[in-house]
Amino acid sequence: MEQNYNTRRSFLKSLGVTLGVAGLGVSSGVLTSCSKVSSVSPEGKIRLLTPGGTLVEVDASQLTPAEMPSLTDNQKRGRLGMEGKSWVMVIDLSKCRNARQCMAACQNHHQLRPEQHHINVLQMQDAEHTAPYYMPKPCMHCDNPPCTKVCPVNATFKRADGIVLIDNERCIGCRFCIAACPYSARVFNWFEPRDAEKYEGVTYNIEANVPQKKGTISKCLFSADLLRDGKLPSCVSACPNSVYWFGDRNEDAVTNGTTKETVSFSKLIRDNGAYTLMEELGTKPRVYYLPPKNRTFPFEGELIEKGHQG
Amino acid sequence: MRKFFFLSAAVLFLLPGLQGFSQVWEVPADQDALKNPSAFNNENVKAGRELYNTHCKSCHGDPGKNNALPLVPPPPDVTSEQMLQNSEGALFYKITTGRVAMPAFETTLTEEQRWRIVSFMKSFDPANEGLLVKEEPVKARLQGAADETAKVLTLSAQTLNASGEWMPLPHADLFISAKRTFGSLAIGQAKTNGSGHAEFKFPEEFKGDWEGLVDLRVTLGEDFSCDPLVMNRLKIAAPADTENLFADRVLWSTNDRTQWWLILAYLGVVGGVWLVIGYVIFQILKIYKAGKE
Amino acid sequence: MNEIKSPEESRKSLDRIFRDLTRSITHRDEMSRFWLFILVMFAIVGVWGFIIQIQRGLGVTGMRDYVSWGAYIANFVFFVAVSLIGFLISSTLHLLKIEWSKPISRVAEQVAIAAVAMAGLIIVMDMGRPDRLQNVFLHGRFASPILWDLTVVTTYLVISVLLFYLPLIPDLALLRDRLTGVPEIQKKIYTVLALGWKGNEEQYRLVTHAMRILMILIIPVGLSIHTVTSWLFASTLRAGWDTTIFGPYFVSGAFVAGTAAVVMVMFVYRLRYRLKNYFTHHHFDMMGKLLVFVCLVYLYFNINEFLVPGYKMRLHEGIHLRELFAGGYSRMFWFVQIAGLILPIFLLLFKYFRRPFPMFLISFLVLVASWFKRYVIVIPTMEHPHLPVQNVPDYFKHYAPTSNEIVILLFGFVGALIIITLLAKLFPVISIWEYAHQQGIDKKYLTEKPENQ
CATH class of the missing domain: 2.60.40 (Immunoglobulin-like)
Structure with a gap:
């Protein structure tokens, strides 16, 4: 019963967001890639495509534009984080088949150019004769983050729920954090970002780091804006192959983005021999990997390069 | 992005595709004639659906939504004509052997499991309508x-x-x-x-x-x-051990939570050096004064 | 110090010294105008390149997400390195009571001021958002090496300027009193800057006192400017940077670059301003020996830096070192090591090569190699991060500076040369009063009104 309480309200709310965004002449960005205004009929009825994929018709008067907090409120809220939460991600390498839906959803959500990756699916081969595998690589949201250590202006920071965020209203573009990050998780806006003129004047949302800004850093932020709405990060829900588990370590629960199954986090990582990437660097990542054994899909295609290194 | 993805998928599967696939997927006659040994009932269809969701959905997509992955050749939707014209035996054969991008499930799934997936797929066949009586819960x-x-x-x-x-x-x-x-x-x-x-x-x-x-x-x-x-x-539950990332003063944190030694060392050294510089500038002023006497 | 001279002799030789050492100020010909014109043209092109970079974004450079620090940072490190010579020659050698280096200190300070000022400017030009520079002061994090670097660069610039200015005060008084044939405004500048210098005992005492303090103060500041610069790299986890000897390694390398730069400037002054009797063979000989010494120290650190990880060849270190020794950067790497280190050490062991002109050529080679050394330190490491570089266009994987970037890089050199030229055009390149004092001329003659006026 309590599961149903939010359907109508959040449905309308999400429509509101869509409309609000549409009003700015923006196809989508706040929501997932597939939600968009289909058409506006003359009687004030609006046909909308919901994130779920169904076409609905709603009276225009019923809709209110989604509320966006002011820039300072948004920045303050974004810097505090969500109380009592401790977000973690588990990536099951045995399930990844390089479908790259995560990358596409992420680039849509965060308004990234095709060569900019908050999450990047890498072809890995640990040693010369070991089996190659695909490894999605988001930001590790380290608990000992080398990037926030070096930031001269506190533009990148770690908040109480574990997410490492970037404030592109403050970033001076020195790129020290890129040099410091051993996971190559950060990207820079070398030129005007994608669709810059389209998003001109849109209030900056620190939790999604949109709109992007020229001359500043961008990075994976576990879709902090979606988390605030109780939704899974866009990469997690976009995956067709049940690769991603995401949840709150304090609650000891992670939910699969594809099957929506919720399991105990500690049991999942214990039973499957989870590891973190380059733990020898002492960065204490929040992203756990389950090793690529008993794979659902064999590794296909040509190896881009020999060996583990680029 | 979609284009890019499509291209990479095409490149991935074009090579084996050229060697291995023709437009028609031939099924041996004896295999084609095979009949599903498990009963066509709610239970088996349900089991089949679960298996489909774990093993097949990632490429073939949700039934009826035509959201399969854009591979070459394209994986058909299970409710499509192309799919439903297959006999039970043909479906079973194709699941078992696979081809090109479709894996062979011979070793991954038991025979029984494969037949249940067939049952599930056949539940979309208009010919089978009415065979499954929805039990009133x-x-x-x-x-x-x-x-x-x-x-x-x-x-x-x-x-x-x-x-x-x-x-x-x-x-x-x-x-x-x-x-x-x-x-x-x-x-x-x-x-x-x-x-x-x-x-x-x-x-x-x-x-x-x-x-x-x-x-x-x-x-x-x-x-x-x-x-x-x-x-x-x-x-009724055990209290969670909520971790507080900001319990200690750490190097990666903001100024107000940075270690004391760092702040003191920085301010002390910089302050000290600039005090000395200030003293030197004071000496320069004294030079000016000494010239007036 | 020469023996005390008679008043007649003193006045005569002071006149001669004054004439010789102010030649850089009074001497005007087509050549110097042309030189300044060329420099200003290049500087304008550099500014124009920078404006394009601001308008279009840092993407006009060859840098991308993987090699996100490029030649700008190499340039920055180079200039910080060159600036360190100020502290070696005008402070350390002075405190060690080494006599021969005294006429060189002002050249060293000129080079130091020019280099450190440009280093500060280059780092701003490397920023993605130079318009937000104030954030460093508003939101500066004490834990960030960039904040330390900024602090120490500014501090070093201030100390260098003071160290240039203090021994200049008596000279400024001389210029105020004796110099003729310069514009009125220039005279006024000398008058103001001379601070009403009368040359009394108290004033000399104050200058010496303040100088002594600065010379001691600049040692820790000078050491830290380049140590902190090295920490920009050493504080990361990347192969090739993640090493503990980066501080002393950079400092010793800086002395090599700085010594070479000073030798070159000395040679040009000697030629242009006819200072053969001031920058003598002896000075070049000693600078040659100094260069061999700092090169040997640097060689020692190089052996440490490459032999130890090269012995182990850990995964990422191994990839990095292979790239340097035999890979895409091997030519540059071996040029740097041989032309910038081995060759000068070998050649400068012979007295023949420690003469002015050979020294000039060797120093030029050393300076060029020093620049590429910084390039080899910065870029290969960035090209090989821990994780493979995939799903990006090919030009993301290999770095090469673009023409727009080169124009801005050149601006650094041109800017430094402009500063040095202006300093030489405004102030004597050798301290007149100290030199006169060394020649046995009593201080009292300095304040005398010259007879011929």
């Missing part, structure tokens, strides 16, 4: 109380009988789960006794929030039409 209700000190849930289940009276529901499975941020986490199961009652010992180590509060939800199996029993904010 039994109406039921749940009641319960929690003993927070003993960490025991006392549950009871009742069902509506033909004459509209609530009767105890014996030997029914109750599923207890806890609400989590993105879904409900299964805690355990209990079975009602002969008089429709059940007791559930809450596991000691199960974590609630930092106070040990937990939102529980008890449900009956799918055969019953029953509102879940919701018990919010029970102080």
Whole structure:
């Protein structure tokens, strides 16, 4: 019963967001890639495509534009984080088949150019004769983050729920954090970002780091804006192959983005021999990997390069 | 982006595709004639659906939504004409052997499992309409109380009988789960006794929030039409060990949570050096003064 | 110090010294105008390149997400390195009571001021958002090496300027009193800057006192400017940077680059301003020996830096070192090591090569190699991060500076040369009063009104 309480309200709310965004002449960005205004009929009825994929018709008067907090409120809220939460991600390498839906959803959500990756699916081969595998690589949201250590202006920071965020209203573009990050998780806006003129004047949302800004850093932020709405990060829900588990370590629960199954986090990582990437660097990542054994899909295609290194 | 993806997928599968696939997927006649040995009933179709969701959906997509992956050759939707014109035996053969991008499930799935997937797929065949009788779920209700000190849930289940009276529901499975941020986490199961009652010992180590509060939800199996029993904010779980990332002064943090030694060292050294520079500038002023005498 | 001279002799030789050492100020010909014109043209092109970079974004450079620090940072490190010579020659050698280096200190300070000022400018030009520079002061994090670097660069610039200015005060008074044939405004500048210098005992005492303090103060500041610069790299986890000897390694390398730069400037002054009797063979000989010494120290650190990880060849270190020794950067790497280190050490062991002109050529080679050394330190490491570089265009994987970037890089050199030229055009390149004092001319003659006026 309590599961149903939010359907109508959040449905309308999400429509509101869509409309609000549409009003700015923006196809989508706040929501997932597939939600968009289909058409506006003359009687004030609006046909909308919901994130779920169904076409609905709603009276225009019923809709209110989604509320966006002011820039300072948004920045303050974004810097505090969500109380009592401790977000973690588990990536099951045995399930990844390089479908790259995560990358596409992420680039849509965060308004990234095709060569900019908050999450990047890498072809890995640990040693010369070991089996190659695909490894999605988001930001590790380290608990000992080398990037926030070096930031001269506190533009990148770690908040109480574990997410490492970037404030592109403050970033001076020195790129020290890129040099410091051993996971190559950060990207820079070398030129005007994608669709810059389209998003001109849109209030900056620190939790999604949109709109992007020229001359500043961008990075994976576990879709902090979606988390605030109780939704899974866009990469997690976009995956067709049940690769991603995401949840709150304090609650000891992670939910699969594809099957929506919720399991105990500690049991999942214990039973499957989870590891973190380059733990020898002492960065204490929040992203756990389950090793690529008993794979659902064999590794296909040509190896881009020999060996583990680029 | 979509284009880029399509291209990479095409490159991935074009090479083996050239060697291995022709437009028509030939099935040997004896295989084509095979009949599904498992019964076409709700149970098997349901089992087939679960198997489909784990093994097939990632490429073929959701039935009827045409959201398959853009591979070469394209994986057809299970409700499509192209798919349904296959005989049961042909479907079984194709699942078993696979081709090009489609893996062979011969070793991954048992024969029985493969046939159940066939059953599931055939449930979309218009020819099979009406063969599966939807069973009317039994109406039921749940009641319960929690003993927070003993960490025991006392549950009871009742069902509506033909004459509209609530009767105890014996030997029914109750599923207890806890609400989590993105879904409900299964805690355990209990079975009602002969008089429709059940007791559930809450596991000691199960974590609630930092106070040990937990939102529980008890449900009956799918055969019953029953509102879940919701018990919010029970102080029955172990308190979560919420970690405080800001407990210590650390180097990666903001100025107000950086180590004292660092702040003192920085300010001390810089202040000291600039004091000396200030002194030197003062000496320069004195040179000016000395010239006036 | 020469023996005390008679008043007549003193006045005569002071006149001669003054004439010689102010030649850089009074001497005007087509050549110097042309030189300044060329420099200003290049500087304008550099500014124009920078404006394009601001308008279009840092993407006009060859840098991308993987090699996100490029030649700008190499340039920055180079200039910080060159600036360190100021502290070596005008402070350390002074405190060690080494006499021969005294006429060179002002050249060293000129080079130091020019280099450190440009280093500060280059780092701003490397920023993605130079318009937000104030954030460093508003929101500066004490834990960030960039904040330390900024602090120490500014501090070093201030100390260098003071160290240039203090021994200049008596000279400024001389210029104020004796110099003729310069614009009125220039005279006024000398008058103001001379601070009413009368040359009394108290004033000399104050200058010496303040100088002594600065010379001691600049040692820790000078050491830390380049140590902190090295920490920009050493504080990361990347192969090739993640090493503990980066501080002293950079400092010793800086002395090599700085010594070479000073030798070159000395040679040009000697030629252009006819200072053969001031920058003598002896000075070049000693600078040659100094260069061999700092090169040997640097060689020692190089051996440490490459032999130790090269012995182990850990995964990422191994990839990095292979790239340097035999891979895409091997030519540059071996040029740097041989032309910038081995060859100068070998050649400068012979007295023949420690003469002015050979020294000039060797120093030029050393300076060029020093620049590429910084390039080899910065870029190969960035090209090989821990994780493979995939799903990006090919030009993300290999770095090469673009023409726009080169124009801005050149601006650094041109800017430094402009500063040095202006300093030489405004102030004597050798301290007149100290030199006169060394020649046995009493201080009292300095304040005398010259007879011929």
